[in-house]
Amino acid sequence: MSNGGRSISVLNVAEKPSVAKxxxxxxxxxxxxxxxEGRSRYNKIFEFNxxxxxxxxxxxxxxxxxxxxxxxxxxxxxxxxxxxxxALFEAPVRKIVPQDKLDIKRTLEEExxxxxxxxxxxxxxxxxxxxxxxxxxxxxxxxxRLTIKRARFSALIEREIHESVQNLVEPNQWFAHAxxxxxxxxxRIGASFTRFQTMLLRDAFVIDSVGxxxxxxxxxxxxxxxxxxxxxxxxxxxQSHEPEEFWAINxxxxxxxxxxxxxWMRGHLFDYTCAVIIYEMCIQExxxxxxxxxxxxxxxxxxxxxxxxELEKRASRYxxxxxxxxxxxxxxxYQAGFISYPRTETDSFSARTNLQAIVQEQLEHPxxxxxxxxxxxxxxxxxxxPSNGGHDDKAHPPIHPTKFSPGENNWSQDHHKLYELVVRHxxxxxxxxxxxxxxxxxIDIAGEQFAASGRVIIAKNYLDVYRFESWGGSVxxxxxxxxxFVPTTLTLDSGVTRxxxxxxxxxxxxxxxxxxxxxxxxxxxxxxxxxxxxYVTKDQNTRFSPTNLGEALVMGYDDMGYxxxxxxxxxxxxxxxxxxxxxxxxxxxxxxxCLQQMKACFIDARLNKEKLFEAMSVFFDRSNRxxxxxxxxxxxxxxxxxxxxxxxxxLKQSRDGNFMVSCLGYPLCRNVVWLPGSVSEAAxxxxxxxxxxxxxxxxxxxxxxxxxIPPNYNVDHLGCIGGCxxxxxxxxxxxxxGSRMPARGRGSTQSxxxxxxxxxxxxxxxxxxxxxxxxxxxxVVSAASHSRTRRxxxxxxxASVPCSTCGASCTVRTANTANNRGRKFYSCQxxxxxxxxxxxxxxxxxxxxxxxxxxxxxxxxxxxxxxxSTFVSVTGEPVTGRCFACGDPSHFANACPNRNA
DNA sequence: GCAAGGTC
Numbered sequence: 049m050s051n052g053g054r055s056i057s058v059l060n061v062a063e064k065p066s067v068a069k070x071x072x073x074x075x076x077x078x079x080x081x082x083x084x085e086g087r088s089r090y091n092k093i094f095e096f097n098x099x100x101x102x103x104x105x106x107x108x109x110x111x112x113x114x115x116x117x118x119x120x121x122x123x124x125x126x127x128x129x130x131x132x133x134x135a136l137f138e139a140p141v142r143k144i145v146p147q148d149k150l151d152i153k154r155t156l157e158e159e160x161x162x163x164x165x166x167x168x169x170x171x172x173x174x175x176x177x178x179x180x181x182x183x184x185x186x187x188x189x190x191x192x193r194l195t196i197k198r199a200r201f202s203a204l205i206e207r208e209i210h211e212s213v214q215n216l217v218e219p220n221q222w223f224a225h226a227x228x229x230x231x232x233x234x235x236r237i238g239a240s241f242t243r244f245q246t247m248l249l250r251d252a253f254v255i256d257s258v259g260x261x262x263x264x265x266x267x268x269x270x271x272x273x274x275x276x277x278x279x280x281x282x283x284x285x286x287q288s289h290e291p292e293e294f295w296a297i298n299x300x301x302x303x304x305x306x307x308x309x310x311x312w313m314r315g316h317l318f319d320y321t322c323a324v325i326i327y328e329m330c331i332q333e334x335x336x337x338x339x340x341x342x343x344x345x346x347x348x349x350x351x352x353x354x355x356x357x358e359l360e361k362r363a364s365r366y367x368x369x370x371x372x373x374x375x376x377x378x379x380x381x382y383q384a385g386f387i388s389y390p391r392t393e394t395d396s397f398s399a400r401t402n403l404q405a406i407v408q409e410q411l412e413h414p415x416x417x418x419x420x421x422x423x424x425x426x427x428x429x430x431x432x433x434p435s436n437g438g439h440d441d442k443a444h445p446p447i448h449p450t451k452f453s454p455g456e457n458n459w460s461q462d463h464h465k466l467y468e469l470v471v472r473h474x475x476x477x478x479x480x481x482x483x484x485x486x487x488x489x490x491i492d493i494a495g496e497q498f499a500a501s502g503r504v505i506i507a508k509n510y511l512d513v514y515r516f517e518s519w520g521g522s523v524x525x526x527x528x529x530x531x532x533f534v535p536t537t538l539t540l541d542s543g544v545t546r547x548x549x550x551x552x553x554x555x556x557x558x559x560x561x562x563x564x565x566x567x568x569x570x571x572x573x574x575x576x577x578x579x580x581x582x583y584v585t586k587d588q589n590t591r592f593s594p595t596n597l598g599e600a601l602v603m604g605y606d607d608m609g610y611x612x613x614x615x616x617x618x619x620x621x622x623x624x625x626x627x628x629x630x631x632x633x634x635x636x637x638x639x640x641x642c643l644q645q646m647k648a649c650f651i652d653a654r655l656n657k658e659k660l661f662e663a664m665s666v667f668f669d670r671s672n673r674x675x676x677x678x679x680x681x682x683x684x685x686x687x688x689x690x691x692x693x694x695x696x697x698x699l700k701q702s703r704d705g706n707f708m709v710s711c712l713g714y715p716l717c718r719n720v721v722w723l724p725g726s727v728s729e730a731a732x733x734x735x736x737x738x739x740x741x742x743x744x745x746x747x748x749x750x751x752x753x754x755x756x757i758p759p760n761y762n763v764d765h766l767g768c769i770g771g772c773x774x775x776x777x778x779x780x781x782x783x784x785x786g787s788r789m790p791a792r793g794r795g796s797t798q799s800x801x802x803x804x805x806x807x808x809x810x811x812x813x814x815x816x817x818x819x820x821x822x823x824x825x826x827x828v829v830s831a832a833s834h835s836r837t838r839r840x841x842x843x844x845x846x847a848s849v850p851c852s853t854c855g856a857s858c859t860v861r862t863a864n865t866a867n868n869r870g871r872k873f874y875s876c877q878x879x880x881x882x883x884x885x886x887x888x889x890x891x892x893x894x895x896x897x898x899x900x901x902x903x904x905x906x907x908x909x910x911x912x913x914x915x916x917s918t919f920v921s922v923t924g925e926p927v928t929g930r931c932f933a934c935g936d937p938s939h940f941a942n943a944c945p946n947r948n949a
Numbered sequence: 950g951c952a953a954g955g956t957c
Binding site: 090 | 950951952953954955956957
């Protein structure tokens with residue numbers, strides 16, 4: 049290695065300026081180091097002398113800022129209308145240095161010209177290895193005689209760095225290839241699908257919810273779409289939840305020492321009769337016997353050391369800060385030297401970290417300084433070595449404070465909050481867990497088991513400093529085994545199951561983390577992208593709902609049968625990338641198979657684009673141009689329009705193949721009857737219906753697609769649209785229609801014509817068909833089991849009754865649970881409001897102010913036998929059951945006026 | 950105008 053003692057020049061390149069500085073400081077031992085500017089203002093050059101395995105070296109240490117190059121298509125394919133999007137799966141691509149990286153490139157060129165060696169100090173992960181090859185490409189282009197070496201290090205600490213420079217290795221081509229493949233796949237899939245769906249849908253619909261929709265980009269990406277999928281999936285779960293009533297026996301015992309609440313160990317039962325029988329047994333023999341008293345010491349452990357995802361989740365939970373904003377503030381705190389590098393997967397400290405020194409720095413803080421003092425006092429016993437979260441990216445330590453600050457003048461509230469979180473989290477990590485004494489008492493009443501528990505906190509420990517967490521505890525009276533007592537109350541209470549909550553930002557990050565969508569440094573970007581693209585909205589509680597646009601896109605691909613919105617695609621790609629990085633698959637092989645599959649998928653999606661149209665039509669109006677183009681032929685007359693009484697209604701087929709009978713008075717009259725989606729042919733006959741009026745209403749000869757209707761229906765059918773035809777109605781219900789319903793509530797509807805408003809009033813407000821009203825709607829009466837139908841009917845739901853909790857509107861739906869199958873109920877559509885009421889309880893009420901009172905006990909009591917006077921509590925008071933939510937005995941929880949309070 | 954990944 050020696051060249052006769054002559055010094056050689058070595059260009060060292062790190063991934064970011066901070067690493068260049070650390071490496072230079074460590075290697076130079078901070079002696080004789082010179083700093084000079086490079087072409088780029090962020091990336092300085094450090095110079096000093098060093099010796100590698102006896103070879104004297106003039107070391108130049110500089111940096112890049114992440115990737116220097118990006119992948120893009122050749123110019124010919126860059127313009128959106130330059131080619132068929134499918135061609136983007138094969139179009140030539142190349143790596144280019146973007147404008148804002150040109151000065152970094154120039155520094156590398158200039159410095160490498162006069163060096164003999166190039167040592168790569170990029171982060172030791174796949175992306176880092178790929179950046180290393182970008183640097184190699186740039187440097188060897190101007191100096192082909194460079195000797196190229198890779199430094200492998202797992203932490204920026206002295207021993208590691210010195211060891212690594214004395215044991216330089218070869219760069220890992222496999223790692224870099226894995227990233228090359230990832231980049232190319234992301235680009236080709238992203239660009240092709242984005243162009244395809246944007247060009248297809250943007251002009252075809254009035255996407256009024258986004259303001260000016262002319263420049264709208266409907267992007268598709270292998271990370272953003274699965275993220276959207278998580279939001280939509282949960283939203284659907286909430287929408288399709290059908291509340292189910294359940295029953296529980298609760299027992300209270302008040303003594304001189306206080307109150308104990310005993311919970312039924314069966315939890316709750318959905319079978320009312322069964323619950324009543326057990327309850328009656330308890331009431332008849334109400335004496336309770338203590339069967340078990342257990343006392344245990346319990347611990348609540350401090351969190352693991354902080355990594356990026358956890359920082360984002362906690363800042364969202366504790367401060368409602370968006371993950372994107374959190375990372376911006378964290379970056380600023382890092383740049384100013386107050387916290388360590390904020391983009392890290394690592395959640396365990398290396399054994400070599402001097403944790404005490406980090407605590408030491410915080411001693412003078414006015415609020416938590418005294419806690420830090422206690423931590424360092426061996427006598428306090430508060431210290432505990434931090435737990436190991438099991439993740440290590442081998443590049444950065446967990447996020448921790450690096451400099452003391454009582455708060456800086458130029459800090460915003462959020463800087464204060466985030467710094468405080470990082471410090472308190474660190475102090476908590478090196479603290480003992482909280483200790484509690486838990487008492488559990490089990491009793492037996494007539495063979496039924498009940499349990500109560502209480503907790504006393506013995507030592508708060510880390511909870512003293514980690515104010516964001518708490519550990520509730522309540523004291524219960526003392527009980528002895530074998531002791532007997534008579535409960536103060538023993539009640540049969542009702543409750544209803546609730547839907548899961550919408551996804552919070554913390555939930556969403558967890559979903560992404562679990563499925564491997566994005567990296568710690570990019571997850572917040574994907575979430576922000578969904579907001580920027582108008583695919584999702586976030587409410588004040590950081591909970592996400594899809595917009596009509598976001599839901600329509602997912603629905604469209606879902607209806608095609610594609611799981612493009614599921615995380616599987618990314619997981620498969622990730623699996624392949626791993627194979628490439630391990631050398632078990634070649635980059636070419638992975639690119640070839642993956643792109644081939646994705647292209648087939650793309651072609652197929654394009655063939656099935658009607659599914660996207662249909663889904664979009666659920667939420668958005670077709671733009672005028674498209675609608676007119678879409679309906680060809682003037683059609684034959686079926687009847688006189690019963691809405692405007694002026695024009696005829698004619699049979700038409702839309703471009704996407706669906707049949708309808710619509711008024712020729714359009715756009716003044718928008719009366720339309722959509723026919724089942726399973727109709728393949730429809731022709732007007734000269735026969736006239738005998739029962740429907742005003743005559744004549746011509747019968748239509750239908751042909752249905754066999755595969756789309758149940759076996760007990762005929763493919764051929766002579767039908768009538770006047771309202772008498774049950775078969776037509778049933779098939780409409782089963783198959784759905786090709787109808788295009790206007791956007792619901794969220795967007796502006798002010799531009800609708802008067803004619804449309806009038807015609808809407810005469811349609812069924814549930815399914816938008818004419819010929820029947822809401823009460824007779826076939827899709828309400830049946831329990832729709834087909835998920836898409838059900839989803840649609842949810843969206844279709846028109847304001848039917850005002851919600852008595854929040855004043856918004858309720859839609860009518862049908863329960864599909866064991867006890868209430870087929871029973872209609874109204875549920876509130878407002879976000880966050882879970883109000884619902886059974887429709888039959890409204891029917892039986894006297895209307896007006898009497899409605900709410902009749903929701904509960906009385907109407908159900910009539911239905912199932914009188915329940916009101918059967919039970920008597922042990923204290924002699926009559927028990928009729930009570931509301932699970934507020935305790936009021938006048939109603940049950942499903943009718944509770946305060947249930948959302 | 951399109952992706953996701955680095956980082957400032």
